[in-house]
Amino acid sequence: HIFTILAVSKKSALLSVRSRKFKTLKEKIEDWENVTKVNLSYQELGGQFQTRMLSSTLKKLIRCESLYLVDNRLSDMSNYTFPCLQELNVALNIITSFTHLPVCPSFAY
Numbered sequence: 227h228i229f230t231i232l233a234v235s236k237k238s239a240l241l242s243v244r245s246r247k248f249k250t251l252k253e254k255i256e257d258w259e260n261v262t263k264v265n266l267s268y269q270e271l272g273g274q275f276q277t278r279m280l281s282s283t284l285k286k287l288i289r290c291e292s293l294y295l296v297d298n299r300l301s302d303m304s305n306y307t308f309p310c311l312q313e314l315n316v317a318l319n320i321i322t323s324f325t326h327l328p329v330c331p332s333f334a335y
């Protein structure tokens with residue numbers, strides 16, 4: 227039994243190391259906090275699963291200056307704030323009111 231426990235421990239340790247390396251790689255690849263231009267157009271992001279993933283991603287776009295979300299079946303973005311956003315394209319979505327647009331303090335009118 228000791229050997230079995232030892233084998234499981236080594237396997238768990240190996241998985242833990244792999245998991246940390248993957249997480250580090252994922253953080254480097256998905257550096258949403260530092261991107262300035264994002265194009266997520268034509269991705270059908272209005273579905274239930276996609277909406278959760280999109281919400282998580284959009285909340286990280288704190289330095290984004292240009293955001294393109296064309297034709298994604300989006301209806302309300304009012305709970306997002308993009309402090310640096312200067313360009314937003316949400317054409318071909320189902321946003322029916324200006325009040326459903328995100329807060330963008332850097333917009334020049």
